[in-house]
Amino acid sequence: xxxxxxxLIAPKVSSNSRGQKVESQGxxxxxxxxxxxxxxxxxxxxxxxxxxxxxxxxxxxxxxxxAASELTASNASSLQNQSVWVKGALTGTGVELDKFLNxxxxxxxxxxxxxxxxxxxxxxxxxxxxxxxxxxxxxxxTYEYNLRWSSSTPDSSRFKGPDAGSKQNPAEKQGYTGxxxxxxxxxxGSFGLSDELSxxxxxxxxxxxxxxxxxxxxxxxxxxxxxEKSISSPALGDYRVSYSFIENNTGGIVLGKLSxxxxxxxxxxxxxxxxxxxSIYRFFNVSAISEVIEILQNEHSVGKIFGRIFGFxxxxxxxxxxxxxxxxxxxxxxxxxxxxGKVIQFIAxxxxxxxxxxxxxxxxxINNIIALLVVxxxxxxxxxxxxxxxxxxxxxxxTNA
Numbered sequence: 001x002x003x004x005x006x007x008l009i010a011p012k013v014s015s016n017s018r019g020q021k022v023e024s025q026g027x028x029x030x031x032x033x034x035x036x037x038x039x040x041x042x043x044x045x046x047x048x049x050x051x052x053x054x055x056x057x058x059x060x061x062x063x064x065x066x067a068a069s070e071l072t073a074s075n076a077s078s079l080q081n082q083s084v085w086v087k088g089a090l091t092g093t094g095v096e097l098d099k100f101l102n103x104x105x106x107x108x109x110x111x112x113x114x115x116x117x118x119x120x121x122x123x124x125x126x127x128x129x130x131x132x133x134x135x136x137x138x139x140x141x142t143y144e145y146n147l148r149w150s151s152s153t154p155d156s157s158r159f160k161g162p163d164a165g166s167k168q169n170p171a172e173k174q175g176y177t178g179x180x181x182x183x184x185x186x187x188x189g190s191f192g193l194s195d196e197l198s199x200x201x202x203x204x205x206x207x208x209x210x211x212x213x214x215x216x217x218x219x220x221x222x223x224x225x226x227x228e229k230s231i232s233s234p235a236l237g238d239y240r241v242s243y244s245f246i247e248n249n250t251g252g253i254v255l256g257k258l259s260x261x262x263x264x265x266x267x268x269x270x271x272x273x274x275x276x277x278x279s280i281y282r283f284f285n286v287s288a289i290s291e292v293i294e295i296l297q298n299e300h301s302v303g304k305i306f307g308r309i310f311g312f313x314x315x316x317x318x319x320x321x322x323x324x325x326x327x328x329x330x331x332x333x334x335x336x337x338x339x340x341g342k343v344i345q346f347i348a349x350x351x352x353x354x355x356x357x358x359x360x361x362x363x364x365x366i367n368n369i370i371a372l373l374v375v376x377x378x379x380x381x382x383x384x385x386x387x388x389x390x391x392x393x394x395x396x397x398x399t400n401a
Contacts, residue, residue: 027135030331034324041321048315048352049359055307056363059270059278062296065255065289068266073190076258083266084258085289086191089249092183100224100241102212108248111199113180115242117149117223119234121167123159131334147236151178170237188254188283192262197254199246201295202285206243252285253292272367312356319348 064083069075071084094108124144129137143161156169186193208219218228223240225231230238257266265281284292323344331337 022138022140024132025137025139027328027332030135030137030328031325034321034328037321037324041318041324044314044318044321045355048311048318049355051307051314052311052356052359053363054276055304055311056360057270057272057274057276057367059268059276060297060300061268061278061280062293062300063271064266064268064280065293065296067268068255068289070289071191071258071263076191076261079258080260082258083256083268084263085253085255085292086188086263087251087253087287087289088189089251090186090188090246090254090283091248092186094248095181095183098241098243100214100217101243102214109181109245110183110186110248110250111180111203111244111246113203113244114178115151115244116176116178117151117240117242118153118172118176119147119230119236119238119240120150120153120169121145121156121159121236122148122150122154123161123164123167125160131331131337133332133334135328135332137331147234149234149240173239176239183248188252188263190261191258193254194262194264194281196265196281198280198282200282202252202283203244203246206245246283246285250285251287252283253287253289254281254283255292256281270367274363274367308356308360311359312352315355316348316352319351320344323347 065085068083068085069079071079071086090110092110095110095112097109098112098114100114122145124146126142126144127139128142129139132138141160143159143164145159145161145164145167153169153172156164156167159167161167182195182197184195186195186197205222207222208224210219213219213224218225218231220231222242223231224242225238225240227238229235230240234240254263255266256263258264263281265279267277267279269278270276280296284295286292286295327337327340327344330340
């Protein structure tokens with residue numbers, strides 16, 4: 001069946017009053033896009049290989065923590081410019097309290113982070129495509145608008161739906177933004193710290209009470225509101241505030257590098273054959289270095305799992321795009337396109353599984369010196385055996401002649 005003339009022209013867009021748009025795209029346009037997609041797919045496959053390889057050999061902060069020495073006032077002179085961990089109470093000149101908090105509170109904070117949320121319109125776009133006879137496609141785009149709490153105010157001038165004009169977010173109030181404050185003169189024990197120190201995972205959620213909420217404001221759960229009605233029935237443009245914090249004199253461990261009488265950021269490399277670099281300078285609200293190592297090892301392991309999943313998905317999309325032109329040509333007959341799409345999807349999954357396993361194995365072999373030596377020995381043995389067998393066959397040929 002030949003493509004209809006109406007399917008060969010540029011995409012058409014129409015709209016209705018139900019928050020929908022309909023786009024029509026012809027066969028030739030789909031074919032061109034699928035050919036371009038082949039090149040994108042190749043890049044995605046190479047990118048997935050790089051990601052999977054890097055994910056296997058990347059530096060592990062837990063190894064840096066294991067190699068670090070405990071720092072005390074008595075051994076500081078012998079640990080200059082070395083990786084160290086120091087245990088003690090984190091202190092500093094307390095941060096200023098925010099305007100939503102009572103200035104009379106006796107709480108002194110090392111770290112105070114404010115998260116500002118606003119009740120605003122949020123646009124969601126949903127696309128549903130339908131194949132047309134002749135290889136064209138028709139895509140119905142549905143725009144839905146919901147009022148919800150959001151940490152950022154969407155730019156309503158960029159809303160695309162036909163009725164977007166009635167879904168406008170008001171301008172933000174001056175100074176109503178999120179931020180993080182860190183105390184000055186940070187110290188742990190007798191050692192100074194810089195404000196680059198990371199508090200990732202160490203802060204606690206702030207639970208407001210009448211004693212620490214500024215006058216005229218209201219609180220419920222972990223949020224502070226400007227208007228009591230906003231708690232149960234928020235209106236467009238309303239704000240709510242939440243905090244996380246670390247109090248002064250909180251005990252814990254800082255992992256970094258000793259420089260003079262200060263602990264600073266530690267740069268380290270991976271332990272394998274392939275050297276990758278990373279850095280760490282972080283406060284842990286724990287009492288033992290073994291807990292720090294466990295936290296970092298868990299983070300590394302979880303990160304590795306997500307890296308493998310993402311690499312697999314990337315390669316699967318890439319392989320599927322390689323077969324894009326075949327699927328597009330099959331789309332001349334819609335039912336054939338569906339069958340072809342299922343087959344391509346299955347093949348892409350199989351190829352992605354195989355590629356991911358191969359790259360992961362190769363990466364771990366290369367990065368492990370013992371495994372690498374064993375593989376090189378096996379390869380060398382096979383080559384030597386091949387040369388030996390070749391000489392034997394040559395000698396037998398000469399003898400028979």
